[in-house]
Amino acid sequence: MSIEKIRRSPLTALALATITLALSIVIVSRGLGILPPKDLRELGRTIAVNCFNPWNRTLTSFSLNAVSAIIWDYRGIDTVFETAVLFAGIAGLSTLFKNVKGLTLGIGGGSTLIVRKSVKLVVLLTTIASISIAIHGHLTPGGGFQGGSVLAVITSLIVVAYSIETIHRLGISTKDIMRIRYTALLTIIFIAVIPTLYGLTTGIHAYFLQNMPKDDSPISMPTNFFNTPLGGSIFFLNLAEYIAVAASLSLVVLLFSMRSKELGLED
Amino acid sequence: MDMLIVAFTTTAIALIVNIVIATYGIFTDRSLLKKVISLLIFSDTLSVFAILIGFRIPKVVSSPSPPIHLDIPGTVKDIEEFLTRTVDPIPQAFIITAIVINLAIFSFLAGLLLQYYKHFGSLDVHVLEEEEVVDEVY
Amino acid sequence: MFSAAIVMNYLLASAVTAFIGIATRSRKLLDLVAIAMATTGLILSISLMFNTINYGVSTYMFGGFRPPLGVVYYADFISSSLSLLSSFATVVSIILACISMDQSIRRYFYPIAFLLIAGVHSFLFTGDIFHLYVATELVTITSCALTAIYSDKRNAIRATLIYGIAGTAITSFLLLSVILVYGSYGTVNIADIALKSIDPKAVTPFSGGVFGEIVSASITALAMITWVFLFKSGIMPTHFWLPRVYRSAPIASLVLFTSSSDILGVYGILRIYRILFSENSVITSFRNTMLFSLTAISTISAFLSALLTARQDRVRGIVAYSTITQLSLALAGVISRDSEAVAGGLLHISVNALGDTSILTGYTIYMKNRDIDNFSSRLAKVLIMIGFLNLFGLIPIVPGFWSKALMTKGFLDDGNIVGVATVLISTGLCAIGYFRFAINILLREQTSKFKVVSTEGRYFLNTTILLLLIAIVLGLGIGLTLNPQILNIIVELVSRSIDVDTYIANTFNMVNR
Structure with missing residues (x-):
């Protein structure tokens, strides 16, 4: 069946109307509660109570940011898989561009002096901001992914203001970035199994991705760094995720800013 | 009826209409690029929808706050106070996961679009499909 | 314990x-590590199987x-047996990649294939619908990447784009239904939702009671999730991606697709x-309507795809449409009320995967050795025949016979004559395609009369994988023929796995095993 037929067919209209109607009925009949709700859902409430709760040590994760606590502690395996999806996306992308010819190393003048000088300043500030966003992921809004995507902006800034050759001249190749990326992924998996490995060596029961002590397992990641809350493994996982995301996104930016001849798209 | 409820319900239904329009785009547009753009609209609408579900108008304080403690809670009272104003953190956590997943998928799809253009010289779905003479075992 | 260990592995x-692929040039090391890790996964799957049978x-x-x-x-008998199937397929697929893929491609293939299997296992084991969504996305993107691994083949790129866009759109509907379920039930745990969908007044620890009015949200979510899963298995109205993918993906990826994703x-x-x-x-009447329409869909899908199977004359076409037929039959069994039919449907999934794997592996090795008359090329012919006999399934020494027998018996007990007719007629129609192809292969003369013992040192791998597959398929079939009471045990274990009360009780009184 051709697209034109699908577009005009009454069946399409009927299907779309049914979806709209069904979802609207869900909302109007208060299927999701009264919008906007006045109360929290009980599960959200449990997490909001426990994300930083020194009085309930078996359920807390010592993270001021409840979202970070969910991402890396309560539902940590989701995020490990999410990183795996990101890894798969990048691996698939590198499969598509197997025969990248490499940069032809043209002159690559870049923008005017004013733009280049100011970009230098902005790059410095952005780096500091991104690190701060990542390592304070358990204290303030932010986290590994957010910090990493801010850091990847730098790559695109340099490509636009200077040229893609500048990145090459700085000694960064796509292969290096891939290597950093794999190391970060291995680090995340390693942090996830640290409690289990430690438990196996000492004979104590421990879970994958365990952060704070549980009823049947006393093993705990560090809670405080001097007097700043560390959130246990949340801090380290955020750091690894920061590197992983920054490397992946920089790779995407670098690949897509190559010339089509260099990407192997033209002969 | 409360104006706030009307406003929120209208917004939710508007988001649903947006989702349906995006679905229409995905399945009926000829251009693969526009299909991908429709997909982007779809997933972003979904994010807003989830955040809307997790939102709340607290009873006691006038405006809700993000699910983050502003200070280290010293007593149980602080946590109770935090509960009166915070929004639901779970949809936000879901959506950050979904956003990363979509980012991975869209960068992969963008690479595929480039390759498609290289092979077929257009982004139309209806390119002439010719049987490739291939070795079947590879 | 084992379920998490498999996924982590x-x-x-x-x-x-x-990491090895990019750090060293040694391909031997890469192949060895890949085979070793896949074998570890298989051993862990076997341990999980014993664990679930014991506890x-x-x-x-x-x-x-x-x-x-x-x-x-949550790994019960059903998910651990399917996990065993896909772990076994991983080993076969990795060895097949060693045999049939270029060295430069393999280092891209292994990481993505392992990610696909991790996603598949997470899908099988998870007790949480949001994690189900994440696993589905992982499976979608990795199967796209595995299809497009030869990026210089234009049809592969086209198939991947069509599958990728449609698959992502459909999976977004899964996310939408997860959001609806969370908004309405206030939880994403499967056992919790199951409990509250039976008794809306139930209050559970951590998640409390339901939040909204659950009936409309459940109906919408159920309809959308059904659509998503029909697409994932390529049942007939949503099958458009499957033949395209099967015509252009590498053989090693196809083995993974047919037995895992x-x-x-x-x-x-x-x-x-x-x-x-x-x-x-609370939505029983809507659920019954959906079950009725699913029965209709699976019947029509089995007929139409069997008709199309009969018309194919290349191996990829036959495998593609035959997969749709067999999965439609399995769907008809799985949604049946009788637990014998459910067990038969699940067994039929494994039968289809083993049959397709045998045909694809045998055909690959046969074609690679077609100019040479040696042991492995003759063994490959035998394996192709066994694969077709298994899918045909009217001879009792192959497992295909027993899955169809079990399903037919279940349908008869249920009074479902249409189901029995579907099984028989689709078998007959598919047989036309199968045997035309099989006879072609049998009658084809070896072009060379030379007796060559070894080809590029892969002779050992070829023979091992062929003997392994022949042993597994025939061993399973003969084992079932000699001891038909194994089937009763399987039915018993399956009916215990699909009992919702057991599921809820086991989840809420969870102990780590």
């Missing part, structure tokens, strides 16, 4: 093979959080209709 395998269920809480607060894995749709429908929204849930 495959994630680690993916990262390690990727009935194997559960794991990630991070030590009790459900519904944290994500849990494509079976997820049928498995998901089983889980949704038996556990999530079970017989006594």
Whole structure:
């Protein structure tokens, strides 16, 4: 069946109307509660109570940011898989561009002096901001992914203001970035199994991705760094995720800013 | 009826209409690029929808706050106070996961679009499909 | 414990093979590590199988959080047997990649293949619908990447784009239904939802009672999730991607698809209709309507795809349409009320995967050795025949006979004459395609009369994989023929797995095993 037929067919209209109607009925009949709700859902409430709760040590994760606590502690395996999806996306992308010819190393003048000088300043500030966003992921809004995507902006800034050759001249190749990326992924998996490995060596029961002590397992990641809350493994996982995301996104930016001849798209 | 409820319900239904329009785009547009753009609209609408579900108008304080403690809670009272104003953190956590997943998928799809253009010289779905003479075992 | 270990093993395998692929030039090391990690996964799957048979269920809480607060894995007999199937397919696929893929391609293939299997296992084990969504996305993107691994083949790129765009759109609907379910039930744990869909007044620890009015949200979510899973298995109205993908993906990827990612749709429908929204849930009448239309869909899909199978004359076409036929039959079994038919449907999934794997492996090795008359090329012919006999399934020494027998018996007990007719007629129609192709292969003369013993040192691998597959398929078939009471044990174990009360009780009184 051709697209034109699908577009005009009454069946399409009927299907779309049914979806709209069904979802609207869900909302109007208060299927999701009264919008906007006045109360929290009980599960959200449990997490909001426990994300930083020194009085309930078996359920807390010592993270001021409840979202970070969910991402890396309560539902940590989701995020490990999410990183795996990101890894798969990048691996698939590198499969598509197997025969990248490499940069032809043209002159690559870049923008005017004013733009280049100011970009230098902005790059410095952005780096500091991104690190701060990542390592304070358990204290303030932010986290590994957010910090990493801010850091990847730098790559695109340099490509636009200077040229893609500048990145090459700085000694960064796509292969290096891939290597950093794999190391970060291995680090995340390693942090996830640290409690289990430690438990196996000492004979104590421990879970994958365990952060704070549980009823049947006393093993705990560090809670405080001097007097700043560390959130246990949340801090380290955020750091690894920061590197992983920054490397992946920089790779995407670098690949897509190559010339089509260099990407192997033209002969 | 409360104006706030009307406003929120209208917004939710508007988001649903947006989702349906995006679905229409995905399945009926000829251009693969526009299909991908429709997909982007779809997933972003979904994010807003989830955040809307997790939102709340607290009873006691006038405006809700993000699910983050502003200070280290010293007593149980602080946590109770935090509960009166915070929004639901779970949809936000879901959506950050979904956003990363979509980012991975869209960068992969963008690479595929480039390759498609290289092979077929257009982004139309209806390119002439010719049987490739291939070795079947590879 | 084992369920989590399997998934972690495959994630680690993916990262390690990727790292070795970029760090060293030694391809021998890469192949060895890949085969070793895949074998470890298979051993862990076998251990999980024994564990679930001993204890009935194997559960794991990630991070030590009790459900519904944290994500849990729940492996019962059904999921652990399917896990065994896909772990076995991984080993076959990795060896097949060593045989048939270029060296430069393999280092891209291994990491993505391991990620696919990690996603598939997570899908099989998970007790949480949001994690189900994440696993589905992982499976979607990795199967896209595995299809497009030869990026210079234009049809592969086209198939991947069509599958990628449609697959992502459909999976977004899964996310939409997860959001709806969370908004309405206030939880994402499957056992918790199952409990509250039976008794809306139930209050559970951590997640409390339901939040909204659950009936309309459940109906919408059920309809959307059903559509998603039909697409995942390529059942007929949503099958447009499957033949394209099967015509252009590498053989090693096809072995993975047919025995891991494509079976997820049928498995998901089983889980949704038996556990999530079970017989006594608040939406029973809508659920019955959906079950009726699913029966109709699977019947029509089996007929049409069997007709199309009869018309194919190339191996990829036959495998593609035959997969749709067999999965439709399995779907018809799985949604049946009789637990014998459910067990038959699940057995049929494995039968289809083993049959397709045999045909694809045998054909690959046969074609690679077609100019040489040696032991492995003759063995390959034997394997292709066994594969076709298994899919045909009217001779009792192959497992295909017993899955069809079990399904037919279940349909008869249920009084479902249409189901019996579907099984028989689709078998007959498919047989035309199968045997035309098989006779072609048998009659084809070896072009060379030379007796060559070894080809590029792969002779050992070729013979091993062929003998392994022949042994597994015939061993399973003969074992079932000699001891038909094994079938009764399987039916018993399956009917215990699809009992919703057991599921809820096991999840809430969770112990780590």
